Every structure is written in structure tokens, then in C-alpha cells.
Amino acid sequence: MSVSRIQVHGDDPYDVVVGAGVLAELPGLVGDGVRTVAVVCPASLPEISRPVCDALRAAGYEVLALPVPDGEQAKTSGVAAELWSAFGRYGMTRSDAVVGVGGGATTDLAGFVAATWLRGVRLIQVPTTLLAMVDAAVGGKTGINTPEGKNLVGAFYPPKGVLCDLATLVSVPREDYVAGLAEIIKGGFIADPTILMLIEDDPAGARVPEGEHTRALIERKIQIKADVVSADLKESGLREILNYGHTLAHAIERAEDYHIRHGEAVAIGLVYAAELSRLDGRIGDDIVERTRSILTSVGLPTSYRKDAWPELREHMRIDKKSRGAKLRFVVLNGLAQPSRLEDPSEELLESAFYEISR
């Protein structure tokens, strides 16, 4: 299997390396002058963390293996504090490094502790889910949740490199793999409609790592993210398009106490954002129906319980795109034409929710 490299530009450029056997590049990314490498990985994935630790030890580094809780349970201030304590006990200095290994929750956490320990130590991301490869580990958004909401504490902190070993996708549970498709489909609607055509051509193939178009889907979505964050790392404008569907998605995750996959919540949020766009007169029924049908074709949800609206509306208040009391949404003016909807009326917000409620 060939190896491809997608470059992320900016003040701190780096490559996203995609293929098989890419772990061989890890010691080179850690670099010289580093003594200790902290490997942050879910305790539930020993088979995944072992080769990473072995590769680092073989290259002569001291490895501090730091198992963390699985998935979203790791994105808390308590777990971050435990990692900072471990760094302190072990004497991690500014010339040491952190490697995040796992799904997007783990790479978000690892990135956050790397950004904050001693105000920043070297970070390399080794994403092992579809979602983490195509989205979370790329672009330098790191963070944790607070009781008030999703990703409310964090930092923009680009890694030195991202290594996507496609072989690791084979063991990802099907529901988690499919959840990653929501972020790929998001990319299709905001920037690259070829993604939609590839999935529509073979929805069953899109659901598995062995699918005919899997590699193209992964590389196309990484390219979108790389292009956007290269132009606007700190989300001063353009980067907001990557948040398409996320205003409602994060509210749903909060309402479910994070017992719903991020990608599943994003899938529902994509339909909501499409309905908002339609009701605001920006797009026709065709794009909304295409959103519903492509998500359904791969097995993702497209609706949510009707009685949840008051709670979701309250959670949406704290979205990072808000300015004061004014909500701001990423919407579509057409396929691959993202735009912003500022301070929508309560009637519009609720009408769009009515369209996706059951």
C-alpha cells in the first residue's frame, strides 16, 4: 500500500501521512534531543498502543505509557489533571514529547495536555479511528469538555505530524467507523461534492475500511481540512465552515451526557443545518433530501426526539460561534457554498427543528 502525504501549511507546517507502515516515521517526528515520550492511549486499546511504545523504545526513547479512559470519558479536567501530575512526577521537560494514540477523544485530550504542559511540548498524533484520521487529529484544535458543554476548554495547538496507519481501522467497531462518515459527508456538502458521489456510488463500501473508495474518501476529507486550517488555524473566519452541523450536534451530545457518538450527533446536526438553510431560502429541497438520503444510506441518524427542543435550545447558547446573545450558524447557499446565518429568529430555529424531530 502506497503512502501519501497531505501538507498543512502555516507558521508550523506539518504532514498528514496516510498509508500502511507509517509508524516507522514516528521516531523521526519525535526527533533528536528528546528523552521522554509520553504515550496517551485508551487503556482499552493495548494492542494499538504496544507497537507505538515498542517503536519508540527501539529508537532509544524512554516511554511513559499513560493509559486513559475510553472515548469521551477521557475529555475531562480530572483526566487532564492526572496526566499533568504524571508528567510532573516523571519530570517531563520542554524537550520531551507527547504522542496521542486513539480516536478523536484521545487525540483531543493528548493535544490539550501537550499544549498546556510547560506551555507547550512537542506533539505527534497517531489517530486510529476514521473520524480521528479525517478530522480530529488534523488541524490543531485540542480540548476537553466541562459540565456545561462540549470542548469548552482547549487550545489551538498544531502537532508536528499526523500518522494515519490505515491498518488500524480494521478493528474499529462498525458503529464508530460509520460515525466517522458523518464528518466525511460534512466535507462533501461544504467543499467537495465528489465525496458525496463516491458514497452514493457504493454506500455499503463506504461503511467498511476495505471499501473501493475508502482511501479516496479519507484523503479527500483530510485535504479539505488541511486546506482550511492552513488558511485559518484559529478560526477567525473560514475555519468556521468545518463546524457545519455542529451547533445542534454539540447540544445533542450534551443532552445525551455524551452517550451518543460525536459523528451520530453531527449527522443529525447536518440535517438541521440543511433545513435551516432551506427555510431561510438559501437552498432547495434537493440538497436537504440529499443530506437525509446519504446519511440514511450509510446507517446514520437524521432525526431527534421532539420534546428535547427547549433543552437543546438552551445548550446551543454556549456554542463558540455565538457572539453575545446572538447565535451564528454555518449554513449552505448551495452545494459547496457555505455561508453564515447570523442571529436567526426563534421561529426559524424551532421550525427547522420541527422538520428533523420525531
Ligand SMILES: NC(=O)c1ccc[n+]([C@@H]2O[C@H](COP(=O)([O-])OP(=O)(O)OC[C@H]3O[C@@H](n4cnc5c(N)ncnc54)[C@H](O)[C@@H]3O)[C@@H](O)[C@H]2O)c1
Ligand atoms: N479536534 C477536532 O478538530 C475534532 C474534530 C472532530 C471530532 N473531534 C472529537 O473527536 C471525538 C470523536 O472521535 P471518535 O469518533 O474517534 O471517537 P472516540 O475517540 O470516542 O473513539 C471511538 C471508540 O473507538 C475506540 N477505538 C479507537 N481506535 C480503535 C481501533 N483502532 N480499534 C478498535 N477500537 C478503537 C475507542 O477506544 C472508542 O471506544 C469527539 O470527542 C469529538 O469532539 C475533534
Ligand SMILES: O=C(O)C(=O)C[C@@H](O)[C@H](O)[C@H](O)COP(=O)(O)O
Ligand atoms: O476543526 C474544526 O474547526 C471543526 O470544527 C471540526 C469539527 O468536526 C470538530 O468536531 C471540532 O472539535 C468542533 O470544534 P468546536 O470548536 O465547535 O468545539
Ligand SMILES: [Zn+2]
Ligand atoms: Zn466534529
